[in-house]
């Protein structure tokens with residue numbers, strides 16, 4: 407009995423405590439503050455928080471202030487808000503033009519700062535020196551043309567830096583020298599044409615690097631030699647004509663490399679042993695030598711599609727034991743020679759659509775599950791063309807010039823689920839053509 411009374415009194419007290427807490431949370435009228443540590447003031451079209459009328463809790467840790475009309479981040483803007491315990495500040499989608507030298511002075515607890523989608527063209531080179539704990543910095547979608555080499559020097563714990571979608575044309579050698587904790591870096595959609603080969607030399611932990619949509623012409627020297635933990639490197643849509651694999655760490659863990667939409671003519675033998683996905687589509691490759699990929703035992707996805715005028719030599723794909731997906735579409739391949747392929751790959755999809763293939767040799771790609779030969783120049787299908795492809799489920803022969811189909815053309819396709827013969831010149835099909843496979847379709 408006594409115990410119960412005590413429990414009741416205790417419950418009563420805590421409820422009351424919470425209520426008074428709610429009443430006492432200081433919160434500007436345009437914001438919503440669920441408790442003493444969080445304030446949400448998004449999309450209110452406000453250009454300031456006036457300290458005379460409005461104030462935040464000084465214990466505030468997270469402030470969301472995106473989609474407003476703040477234009478200036480000067481020495482006093484944040485200071486007047488009296489929120490020096492902030493750990494996370496989101497100012498994305500405002501109209502901030504410049505950031506002054508002391509804008510962040512007194513905000514030493516800040517770990518996560520989002521300044522994306524503003525109009526920032528200048529950051530004082532000492533602005534971030536006051537943020538020793540900063541781990542995540544987002545500056546995407548601004549109008550930065552240059553990063554002063556001192557800007558990030560005190561950010562020893564920076565892990566994530568997004569500088570994409572600016573108009574940066576040059577990165578100084580020292581820019582990231584002290585950011586040895588950096589794991590994720592995007593410089594995509596800028597105007598970088600030359601990169602100092604030592605710019606990433608202290609990024610031992612870098613695992614994700616996006617340099618796509620710039621004007622880079624060469625990958626050479628020691629550019630990525632220090633980035634052993636590299637997993638993803640995106641270089642699509644640059645102007646790269648020279649791609650030298652010795653620019654990478656010998657034991658690089660790189661698994662995903664995209665060099666599509668560049669001007670690469672020759673692929674030197676690739677020594678990036680842990681690659682799982684390689685995209686070289688939309689380049690200017692002329693031919694693929696024998697065993698070009700023979701070191702890439704782990705490669706699963708390979709795209710060589712679009713506007714490479716490819717000649718494929720015998721054993722071009724030799725060694726690709728784990729290949730699952732090979733895209734050779736929209737090239738100028740006239741000879742389709744099964745001896746180019748590795749015989750024992752586990753299972754795979756092959757796309758050779760939109761080429762100039764006239765004759766199908768015997769197909770010995772035993773593990774193929776999907777084969778797209780649409781939009782080529784096939785005229786006929788010989789007897790038992792696919793008889794080795796016991797696992798094939800999908801076959802497209804659409805958009806060729808096929809006039810005739812041999813009665814036994816599809817012999818052996820026991821597992822076929824989809825067959826497309828549309829847009830050909832077939833006038834007559836004997837019903838026995840499908841005899842061996844009808845029961846599945």
Ligand SMILES: *[C@@H]1O[C@H](CO)[C@@H](O)[C@H](O)[C@H]1NC(C)=O
Nearest residue numbers: 439440441442443444445468
């Ligand atoms: C404050 O509110 C936010 C959002 O509702 C919540 O995620 C957080 O856990 C709360 N913090 C405290 C200390 O109650």
Ligand SMILES: *[C@@H]1O[C@H](CO)[C@@H](O)[C@H](O)[C@H]1NC(C)=O
Nearest residue numbers: 448470472496497498518520
């Ligand atoms: C900042 O706010 C915007 C808009 O609400 C949001 O999309 C973005 O994810 C936020 N940034 C972070 C780091 O949470």
Ligand SMILES: *[C@@H]1O[C@H](CO)[C@@H](O)[C@H](O)[C@H]1NC(C)=O
Nearest residue numbers: 478480503504505506527528
């Ligand atoms: C902000 O930038 C503009 C243009 O660069 C400049 O004229 C102005 O003086 C800057 N304001 C401050 C407070 O630095």
Ligand SMILES: *[C@@H]1O[C@H](CO)[C@@H](O)[C@H](O)[C@H]1NC(C)=O
Nearest residue numbers: 501502503524525526527549
């Ligand atoms: C961004 O700044 C430029 C000048 O630096 C100005 O012309 C433009 O109107 C600004 N854009 C916005 C959305 O404020």
Ligand SMILES: *[C@@H]1O[C@H](CO)[C@@H](O)[C@H](O)[C@H]1NC(C)=O
Nearest residue numbers: 555556559560580581583584
């Ligand atoms: C930080 O980088 C600068 C060069 O930008 C260098 O002079 C300084 O020694 C570095 N500091 C540390 C602790 O590495």
Ligand SMILES: *[C@@H]1O[C@H](CO)[C@@H](O)[C@H](O)[C@H]1NC(C)=O
Nearest residue numbers: 599621623644645646647669
């Ligand atoms: C690409 O590089 C070549 C020289 O290698 C240059 O002539 C051309 O202008 C560059 N293209 C672009 C879009 O910068």
Ligand SMILES: *[C@@H]1O[C@H](CO)[C@@H](O)[C@H](O)[C@H]1NC(C)=O
Nearest residue numbers: 626627628650651652653674
């Ligand atoms: C690639 O770089 C290495 C080392 O820098 C050099 O020896 C080699 O000649 C380069 N290869 C090409 C094709 O330029």
Ligand SMILES: *[C@@H]1O[C@H](CO)[C@@H](O)[C@H](O)[C@H]1NC(C)=O
Nearest residue numbers: 642666667685687688707709
């Ligand atoms: C390869 O890159 C091209 C062009 O950038 C893109 O359209 C395609 O989806 C990519 N393929 C894969 C498998 O990622």
Ligand SMILES: *[C@@H]1O[C@H](CO)[C@@H](O)[C@H](O)[C@H]1NC(C)=O
Nearest residue numbers: 662682683684706707730731
């Ligand atoms: C290969 O590409 C397919 C389709 O684009 C994707 O779903 C898969 O995750 C990729 N695999 C690897 C290892 O990149």
Ligand SMILES: *[C@@H]1O[C@H](CO)[C@@H](O)[C@H](O)[C@H]1NC(C)=O
Nearest residue numbers: 688711712713714735736737
């Ligand atoms: C190939 O390049 C030509 C000329 O450069 C262009 O007209 C065509 O659209 C490109 N085709 C593809 C599939 O990208």
Ligand SMILES: *[C@@H]1O[C@H](CO)[C@@H](O)[C@H](O)[C@H]1NC(C)=O
Nearest residue numbers: 713714715737738739740762
């Ligand atoms: C494709 O190859 C044929 C013959 O080899 C050649 O005449 C034609 O110019 C090539 N087309 C392209 C776009 O390279």
Ligand SMILES: *[C@@H]1O[C@H](CO)[C@@H](O)[C@H](O)[C@H]1NC(C)=O
Nearest residue numbers: 785806807808809830831832
């Ligand atoms: C296929 O038919 C089209 C139009 O009916 C014709 O232009 C083309 O020459 C024919 N192709 C062959 C190989 O007979």
